[in-house]
Amino acid sequence: xxxxxxxxxxxxxxxxxxxxxxxxxxxxxxxxxxxxxxxxxxxxxxxxxxxxxxxxxxxxxxxxxxxxxxxxxxxxxxxxxxxxxxxxxxxxxxxxxxxxxxxxxxxxxxxx
Numbered sequence: 001x002x003x004x005x006x007x008x009x010x011x012x013x014x015x016x017x018x019x020x021x022x023x024x025x026x027x028x029x030x031x032x033x034x035x036x037x038x039x040x041x042x043x044x045x046x047x048x049x050x051x052x053x054x055x056x057x058x059x060x061x062x063x064x065x066x067x068x069x070x071x072x073x074x075x076x077x078x079x080x081x082x083x084x085x086x087x088x089x090x091x092x093x094x095x096x097x098x099x100x101x102x103x104x105x106x107x108x109x110x111x112x
Contacts, residue, residue, distance in 0.1 A: 007098065008055040009105040012063070016053055019060040027088035036086065040067055050082070052106055054089070054098050062089040064102040066110055082110050 012020060021034035040046055045068045054062030069083045084106070089098045 006055075006057050007101060009052055009102060010055070011049050011109075012051045012053050016060060020051075020053065020063045023060060023063045023090055024086060024088040026090055027094075028086070033086055033088065037063070037065060040065065043067075049109060050106065052102055052109070054093075054102050056093065056098075061093040062087075062098045062102050064088075064099075064106050066106055 017038075020037060024033035024037055025031050027033070037051075041051075047066070047068070050066035052064045053060045054064075064084070064087045066082045066084055068080055071079045071081055073079070084103070087099050087102060089102075
């Protein structure tokens with residue numbers, strides 16, 4: 001499948017939550033991925049602008065979430081970074097680059 005020029009990548013909105021859960025569940029073949037995203041939203045470190053959706057013709061076909069995490073070094077130092085996980089694309093939209101577009105746009109948002 002070729003990516004339709006109508007691919008739109010934007011921040012999630014609360015009305016997107018059911019579709020995001022479905023995309024994650026179907027992409028990974030298990031309900032735990034959708035629950036993971038739901039639980040991360042409840043975390044005070046959640047940054048709504050770093051949870052993006054990909055739409056094709058008005059349908060959410062992909063989702064990406066960047067989330068802050070703490071890296072603990074062997075020397076005892078800690079550093080907060082942004083982690084990418086999950087990235088999910090509906091199975092029928094995998095391969096033509098939807099995930100890559102989500103990641104590229106997400107990295108731009110992270111840099112801001």
